[in-house]
Amino acid sequence: MPLRLYQSRRQMLKILKYSFYDLMRSRWSYVYFLFYLALGFVLLFLNNDLSKAVITLMNVIIVLVPLISTIFGVMYFYNSKEFTELLLAQPLKRTSIFLGQYLGVAGSLTMSLVLGLGLPFVLYGLFKSDAIWDFSLLLITGAFLTLIFTALAFNIAISNENKIKGFGYAVLLWLFLAVIYDGLFLLSLIVFEEYPLDSFSLAATMFNPIDLSRTLILLKLDISALLGYTGAIFKSFFGTNLGLMISISMLVLWTILPIWRLAYKSKRKDF
Amino acid sequence: MFKLQFVILIFTFLLGTSLRAKTIEVCATCEVKSIKDGIVLASDHDTLLIKKGTYKEFNIVIDKPLTLLGEEFPVIDGEDKGEIITIISDNVTVDGLFIINVGTSYITDFAAIRVVKSKNFLIQNVVLEKLFFGIYLEKSQDGRIFHNKIIGDAVEEFNSGNGIQLWYCQNIEVEQNIVQHVRDGIYLEFSDDVIIKNNTSSNNVRYGLHFMFSNNDIYEGNTFENNGAGVAVMFSKKIKMLNNSFKKNWGTASFGLLLKEINDAEISGNSFEENTIGMNIEGSNRITYANNEFIRNGWAIKVRGACYTNSFVNNNFLYNSFDISYNSKLNDNVFQKNYWSDYTGYDLDKDGIGDVPYRPVKLFSYIVNRTPETIILLRSLFMDIIDFSEKVSPVFTPDNLLDTMPLMRKSE
Numbered sequence: 001m002p003l004r005l006y007q008s009r010r011q012m013l014k015i016l017k018y019s020f021y022d023l024m025r026s027r028w029s030y031v032y033f034l035f036y037l038a039l040g041f042v043l044l045f046l047n048n049d050l051s052k053a054v055i056t057l058m059n060v061i062i063v064l065v066p067l068i069s070t071i072f073g074v075m076y077f078y079n080s081k082e083f084t085e086l087l088l089a090q091p092l093k094r095t096s097i098f099l100g101q102y103l104g105v106a107g108s109l110t111m112s113l114v115l116g117l118g119l120p121f122v123l124y125g126l127f128k129s130d131a132i133w134d135f136s137l138l139l140i141t142g143a144f145l146t147l148i149f150t151a152l153a154f155n156i157a158i159s160n161e162n163k164i165k166g167f168g169y170a171v172l173l174w175l176f177l178a179v180i181y182d183g184l185f186l187l188s189l190i191v192f193e194e195y196p197l198d199s200f201s202l203a204a205t206m207f208n209p210i211d212l213s214r215t216l217i218l219l220k221l222d223i224s225a226l227l228g229y230t231g232a233i234f235k236s237f238f239g240t241n242l243g244l245m246i247s248i249s250m251l252v253l254w255t256i257l258p259i260w261r262l263a264y265k266s267k268r269k270d271f
Numbered sequence: 272m273f274k275l276q277f278v279i280l281i282f283t284f285l286l287g288t289s290l291r292a293k294t295i296e297v298c299a300t301c302e303v304k305s306i307k308d309g310i311v312l313a314s315d316h317d318t319l320l321i322k323k324g325t326y327k328e329f330n331i332v333i334d335k336p337l338t339l340l341g342e343e344f345p346v347i348d349g350e351d352k353g354e355i356i357t358i359i360s361d362n363v364t365v366d367g368l369f370i371i372n373v374g375t376s377y378i379t380d381f382a383a384i385r386v387v388k389s390k391n392f393l394i395q396n397v398v399l400e401k402l403f404f405g406i407y408l409e410k411s412q413d414g415r416i417f418h419n420k421i422i423g424d425a426v427e428e429f430n431s432g433n434g435i436q437l438w439y440c441q442n443i444e445v446e447q448n449i450v451q452h453v454r455d456g457i458y459l460e461f462s463d464d465v466i467i468k469n470n471t472s473s474n475n476v477r478y479g480l481h482f483m484f485s486n487n488d489i490y491e492g493n494t495f496e497n498n499g500a501g502v503a504v505m506f507s508k509k510i511k512m513l514n515n516s517f518k519k520n521w522g523t524a525s526f527g528l529l530l531k532e533i534n535d536a537e538i539s540g541n542s543f544e545e546n547t548i549g550m551n552i553e554g555s556n557r558i559t560y561a562n563n564e565f566i567r568n569g570w571a572i573k574v575r576g577a578c579y580t581n582s583f584v585n586n587n588f589l590y591n592s593f594d595i596s597y598n599s600k601l602n603d604n605v606f607q608k609n610y611w612s613d614y615t616g617y618d619l620d621k622d623g624i625g626d627v628p629y630r631p632v633k634l635f636s637y638i639v640n641r642t643p644e645t646i647i648l649l650r651s652l653f654m655d656i657i658d659f660s661e662k663v664s665p666v667f668t669p670d671n672l673l674d675t676m677p678l679m680r681k682s683e
Contacts, residue, residue: 063652182653186638186645193642201647214651226547226569226592226646234647 012096012103015087019104023076029108032068036116044124054134057117058217061142062210066149067174069109073153074170076105078163088271098154098266102259106150110143117142134220141213144251148209149174151258158265181208198233205234206247209254216247298322306331306339306347313337321345321368329374333358341367344398349373354381361390365397373402380432382407386414394419404432405453410439417446423453425476433481434472437462445470455481456498463487471496478503479520482510490515500524501546505531514540517549526551527568530558539563548573549591552581561585562682570596570636579603585682588612588631592649595631595672598640602669606631610678618679629677632668634661 023029039060043053080101087097117139118126126132153170160166185204189197205211219238237243296302297309297319306328309319318338322345329349333339333356346369349355353374356365363386370383382404386392388411395417399405405421408414416435425431434450437443440462448470450456456472456479459465467490472479479495482488482504491513495502501520504510510533517527527546530536532554539561543549549568553575560583565571571591572583581604588594589612608624616627635654639646648654661668 059650179653179656182648182651186648186653189645190638190642193644197644201644205647211651215647218649226649 015100033112040120069149077157336362
């Protein structure tokens with residue numbers, strides 16, 4: 001391994017570690033972790049049925065995870081701005097500073113989510129239940145949503161000096177992907193109902209990580225028979241290994257693109 | 272005491288000589304070796320006692336009032352050659368046989384047991400396997416099909432037959448049968464005054480029960496589970512459907528119960544559990560739906576149109592994705608005193624009845640009816656939001672479709 005690359009990776013890991021422990025110390029990770037822990041226990045306590053709990057959890061994950069990741073990402077970036085500027089004065093690579101911070105935040109959020117939800121389910125006998133695959137898929141999509149929305153939040157924050165503006169854009173982004181996008185989607189489905197819409201709706205789901213996660217989980221649950229003819233098309237796409245691969249790579253793409261832009265921006269930004 | 276015994280003795284003696292009812296034994300080592308020979312030898316009202324063994328026979332025609340009684344389930348193997356038993360006489364009883372390998376034909380409906388234009392028959396304790404049609408009743412009356420087990424191996428609709436089929440029959444009882452893996456478990460066409468009770472019809476390729484043009488029938492206490500499409504009741508009048516259970520008819524075109532052109536029926540005490548569509552209603556009028564349970568269905572009730580003067584009272588709707596779906600703004604049906612698990616109202620005077628009416632039709636279910644593709648937005652936040660706004664002020668859904676007296680607790 002060339003020395004420079006090795007050094008920059010070590011720098012990045014160091015910053016990652018620093019951000020991670022910083023978040024741990026600030027207790028926000030614990031709050032987040034405890035929230036999911038409580039949610040998991042309450043859900044299981046209330047209906048004791050793993051597969052039903054997975055459905056309820058899905059509703060929570062596709063709404064809350066993106067929201068919390070977005071807000072948290074923006075908040076963290078603005079809060080640690082002074083420290084970032086201090087780091088910039090050191091002989092460190094810019095990409096390792098920002099990527100380190102990003103991975104620290106996203107990593108601790110993901111860990112809180114996975115542990116917080118995983119623990120109660122494991123205690124209630126997840127490994128003995130058939131719900132384990134649905135549940136793992138749920139956690140994987142949850143983790144992806146965290147990575148994606150934290151990256152998007154960092155992008156917004158790095159492009160906006162003004163905090164208020166940054167927060168505004170972040171909330172708007174969440175609102176757009178979680179609500180408005182579906183509204184537009186619905187409208188276009190109704191307006192163009194005379195036309196075959198299967199490929200369109202497939203594509204439209206692919207382009208929104210929240211919709212993609214929702215569809216992936218829905219189709220894994222036995223609720224998919226509800227979807228009728230459209231569901232059959234979706235199932236024949238997402239149900240196959242190829243479809244699953246494509247959707248996972250779509251989620252990976254959704255993660256990589258903002259990270260790449262973050263690295264690109266951070267190199268050029270004038271502080 | 273002595274006198275009475277004497278009288279009975281004389282009486283039985285007289286009866287015995289006058290009717291000359293005797294028992295003919297059929298077995299491999301008996302005088303009579305085949306069932307067909309036994310029938311030829313027998314006279315009216317005799318009993319054929321068929322002993323344990325395998326009889327390779329088909330086209331057995333019972334043309335006189337006889338009792339075919341199997342001992343320890345003798346096997347009648349048709350070797351896929353055609354129909355096995357045909358009953359063309361009144362007063363025939365078939366009891367305790369094991370019939371296998373009915374021939375499959377695309378021209379004739381071969382059955383394991385066929386009853387043609389007969390009265391007062393009884394078919395009981397019969398086991399049928401590897402069949403085309405099972406028990407086929409044709410223009411017959413006053414019979415009873417009791418406690419039989421029919422297990423087919425149907426895979427496709429076009430080359431399989433029905434388990435129990437009634438065609439132009441009157442006054443028949445079908446009770447405690449088990450029908451599995453055939454095309455339609457029980458099929459009725461032009462049959463009136465039939466009672467179908469406590470049967471189990473499951474894993475059939477098409478319908479668990481299929482009803483066409485049959486009036487004044489009762490079916491109660493049956494279980495229909497995991498059938499291709501569920502139960503279909505069509506073009507019939509005055510039917511009572513009581514205490515049946517419709518379970519796990521799950522698939523893109525499945526439903527628990529399909530009603531089409533059904534008038535003046537009574538549907539009560541049934542439970543619909545985990546069906547894609549619990550009940551699909553079309554062109555059905557003046558029906559009372561009471562005390563039914565709809566649990567975890569995709570759609571509990573789908574109303575397709577032309578349904579008037581129906582009343583839904585005292586039903587429980589528990590955890591269905593959609594409670595009721597309507598495709599028009601017109602409503603002439605009454606919903607009252609049902610329990611809806613989605614109900615969020617309150618009950619200030621504590622009389623067990625919610626103070627706020629409940630609207631069972633969600634905007635989303637209306638939209639899905641119009642554009643089926645939109646179902647892909649199921650469980651998205653946007654849908655929850657617009658459902659809520661529609662609940663507050665209905666614009667698209669029928670505004671008089673509401674339960675004015677929703678129950679606060681499950682009705683028993």
